[in-house]
Amino acid sequence: MKKKIYDILVVGSGLSSLSFIDSYLEKNDKIDIISFKKTKKIFSQINNKHILKILPPQMIGEEKQVLDYFSINKIFIKNKTKIFGSLEFGGLSNYWGLQIDKNIKKDLIHYSTKTQKKIINSFIEIFIKQNLLGEVDKNNQNLFEKNPYIDEELLKNNKFFKTEEPILAFRKKARGKKINLNLINEKKESLTANNFFKRNLKNRKIIFHNYFVEKISKYKKQIILQCSNGFQKKTFITKKLVLGCGTLVTTKLIMDYLKINTEIKINHHPRLFSLYFSKKKWVNKMNFQPSHFHLKLKNNPSLFTADFRPGNKLIIDALIKFKKILFPLKFLLNFLREYFIFSNIFIHPKYSNLYIKKQNNHFVVYSKKNYQNKLFKEFGKKIYTFLKSSKKIFPLYINYFPGYGADFHYFGTLLMGNLKKSILNENCQLNKNKNIYIVDGSALKFQNNKYPLGVIMANARRIGKEI
Numbered sequence: 001m002k003k004k005i006y007d008i009l010v011v012g013s014g015l016s017s018l019s020f021i022d023s024y025l026e027k028n029d030k031i032d033i034i035s036f037k038k039t040k041k042i043f044s045q046i047n048n049k050h051i052l053k054i055l056p057p058q059m060i061g062e063e064k065q066v067l068d069y070f071s072i073n074k075i076f077i078k079n080k081t082k083i084f085g086s087l088e089f090g091g092l093s094n095y096w097g098l099q100i101d102k103n104i105k106k107d108l109i110h111y112s113t114k115t116q117k118k119i120i121n122s123f124i125e126i127f128i129k130q131n132l133l134g135e136v137d138k139n140n141q142n143l144f145e146k147n148p149y150i151d152e153e154l155l156k157n158n159k160f161f162k163t164e165e166p167i168l169a170f171r172k173k174a175r176g177k178k179i180n181l182n183l184i185n186e187k188k189e190s191l192t193a194n195n196f197f198k199r200n201l202k203n204r205k206i207i208f209h210n211y212f213v214e215k216i217s218k219y220k221k222q223i224i225l226q227c228s229n230g231f232q233k234k235t236f237i238t239k240k241l242v243l244g245c246g247t248l249v250t251t252k253l254i255m256d257y258l259k260i261n262t263e264i265k266i267n268h269h270p271r272l273f274s275l276y277f278s279k280k281k282w283v284n285k286m287n288f289q290p291s292h293f294h295l296k297l298k299n300n301p302s303l304f305t306a307d308f309r310p311g312n313k314l315i316i317d318a319l320i321k322f323k324k325i326l327f328p329l330k331f332l333l334n335f336l337r338e339y340f341i342f343s344n345i346f347i348h349p350k351y352s353n354l355y356i357k358k359q360n361n362h363f364v365v366y367s368k369k370n371y372q373n374k375l376f377k378e379f380g381k382k383i384y385t386f387l388k389s390s391k392k393i394f395p396l397y398i399n400y401f402p403g404y405g406a407d408f409h410y411f412g413t414l415l416m417g418n419l420k421k422s423i424l425n426e427n428c429q430l431n432k433n434k435n436i437y438i439v440d441g442s443a444l445k446f447q448n449n450k451y452p453l454g455v456i457m458a459n460a461r462r463i464g465k466e467i
């Protein structure tokens with residue numbers, strides 16, 4: 001029997017692929033996706049258990065998925081690195097946080113003005129279509145009530161710091177009034193891959209193939225995908241291929257395809273966790289409140305971004321899981337949680353310390369140097385000093401570095417456009433095969449933006465219109 005040849009196949013069903021598909025289907029009537037759903041079969045053979053030492057609160061209970069993701073994709077994570085992944089409908093996009101940077105332009109300056117405009121337009125379209133909270137310009141805003149405990153008022157006359165407001169990835173329309181975040185249905189209204197699919201794509205003609213891709217190769221003008229579902233192998237043939245498997249897997253598939261045996265640096269934003277003790281209760285009724293503002297250095301805004309959120313049940317559960325010794329204090333910690341202020345401090349990708357390399361028939365992810373102590377202490381102290389001077393916290397804080405990779409922001413391995421070492425052109429096509437398109441974070445770099453998903457989705461949406 002003659003094998004079916006697809007015109008186009010998308011791999012992955014995270015927010016990058018779905019954003020691509022959403023705009024692709026504006027002009028086309030159907031699409032096929034290869035993406036693997038949760039399964040009971042246990043794949044985990046590669047010993048990656050050390051990465052589970054601290055699962056982010058959103059991913060607690062998903063241990064098997066995380067391990068299977070690496071086993072299936074034959075990626076071995078060396079000790080000390082804490083990269084995460086989860087192979088199921090939506091991948092990491094189903095656990096992702098709640099904030100998007102809105103000043104995306106600064107990270108697009110390497111591209112032609114035409115490309116910059118297209119990505120920015122797609123970004124605004126996503127904001128409007130998904131009814132996100134915040135403001136992209138004066139005409140497009142869904143304003144929400146900010147918590148006055150830690151807000152931009154604190155920084156009015158600050159010499160060193162400035163604030164930026166993120167977009168919050170919840171759906172809601174303001175209709176002239178400010179939205180009360182405590183009344184948001186977090187599960188239903190957040191921008192996860194599953195919710196995006198239900199809202200925008202459920203009634204479209206999308207055919208899911210429940211397989212994972214093991215290898216890509218070329219035959220004449222076509223692309224061959226060798227896939228498996230753990231029991232059976234299957235081969236797909238396509239004229240055009242769109243990869244949105246998340247940076248790690250897309251990078252490994254392309255390294256294999258291009259026979260790159262040298263190491264590739266994975267860009268990321270090393271993260272420091274800080275805990276401060278507030279003098280007053282920071283009342284909030286959300287399970288996981290996003291930060292209402294980001295703190296940056298005035299003289300070097302891309303060096304780091306700090307965000308602030310009150311303690312919540314999910315974070316306390318994660319804390320206890322990680323430090324079992326705290327279990328007898330669970331009740332007390334929950335009682336006091338609204339006095340805790342948690343901060344993520346995401347650092348410039350020049351301090352990235354993750355690498356991927358092919359080794360025999362699998363891939364290894366590892367880190368090399370160890371910067372964290374001096375650098376992180378310095379940043380942590382700066383922020384603590386600022387909060388202390390505001391008289392909002394007690395003179396006590398805890399910094400914790402969860403390891404390289406535990407920021408979940410992996411990007412910039414293949415890069416597009418005119419950048420050094422670009423493997424892709426400005427349309428995100430592989431220079432060596434224009435029929436392969438990359439729509440996830442591996443094509444982009446985020447120096448100013450420390451919350452990359454908005455740009456990833458906007459770029460994928462742009463490619464979906466143009467392909």
Ligand SMILES: Cc1cc2nc3c(=O)[nH]c(=O)nc-3n(C[C@H](O)[C@H](O)[C@H](O)COP(=O)(O)OP(=O)(O)OC[C@H]3O[C@@H](n4cnc5c(N)ncnc54)[C@H](O)[C@@H]3O)c2cc1C
Nearest residue numbers: 012013014015016091092093096097213245246451452453
């Ligand atoms: C807890 C957490 C909090 C986060 N918070 C934020 C935040 O606040 N702001 C922000 O901007 N970003 C945040 N991120 C990062 C964000 O989640 C990622 O940037 C985003 O998920 C990337 O989307 P993606 O579609 O490229 O990849 P993914 O969401 O990982 O999707 C990849 C897809 O590919 C599929 N896949 C993988 N391997 C294969 C294979 N071999 N064959 C077929 N399919 C495959 C997966 O099943 C999945 O469908 C957070 C991440 C986590 C985990």
